[in-house]
Amino acid sequence: MNAGAAKAGANGLGPRASLLMSLALGLLLAALSGLVMFPAAEHLRSLRxxxxxxxxxxxxxxxxxxxxxxxxxxxxxxxxxxxxxxxxxxxxxxxxxxxxxxxxxxxxxxxxxxxVGGGGAALLAWMSGGAAVFFLAIAGAAALHLARQRRTRNR
Missing domain, CATH: 2.40.50 (OB fold (Dihydrolipoamide Acetyltransferase, E2P))
Incomplete structure (x- = not known):
């Protein structure tokens, strides 16, 4: 077992697990925002x-x-x-x-x-969209971290 794996096991999730969880959460929140809450806000506005x-x-x-x-x-x-x-x-x-x-x-x-102004649904859509961007940024940072680790190991 290498030092990175021992450190990840002792302190929590490793970079791969962090990448996958952040990516999954980001995609789930993006789907909630784009496929559920934005259409719900538009539906509410249509009844004005x-x-x-x-x-x-x-x-x-x-x-x-x-x-x-x-x-x-x-x-x-x-x-x-x-x-x-x-x-x-x-x-x-x-x-x-x-x-x-x-x-x-x-x-x-x-x-x-x-x-009928769509306020609550629109607010939740923007909040879940913002959280999706946050988790996708974390996934991107984890991917960069993994790529850098791999590159330094191969030198």
Missing amino acids: DGERAQATLHTSGSCMAGQCEVEFEADGRTVVADLPVGSGGGKRSVGAAMAIRYQADDPRVVAREDD
Whole structure:
């Protein structure tokens, strides 16, 4: 066993493991930002001009993850619809009143009126994107470190 491997074993992860973990975290956070949160923010913004209605929270949960439902009247019928990913209001209890916006042609597509600016989802998209850049930079630094180690060993 060489000195570098002994040092890595005693003090934590080696440079290869650090590279792989940073790369995986960076790619995962980039996917979260680009494939989930930015589209969620755009979806919320698309409901800005939707029909307005008063609703009650039907099922509470993690609204940011899209696990809340609201109940409201649209065109004379009762509609129960899921709040989209990126919604706020998760700390409210079932039965809480809120203003919503929905698509006139499909009332099951809703968003809280407070969320139609896309703020919470956009903020999370930028934060996860920034964290992705950070972890990808760490992966790049680890790759440079490994390349330099390999080059000095081969001399």
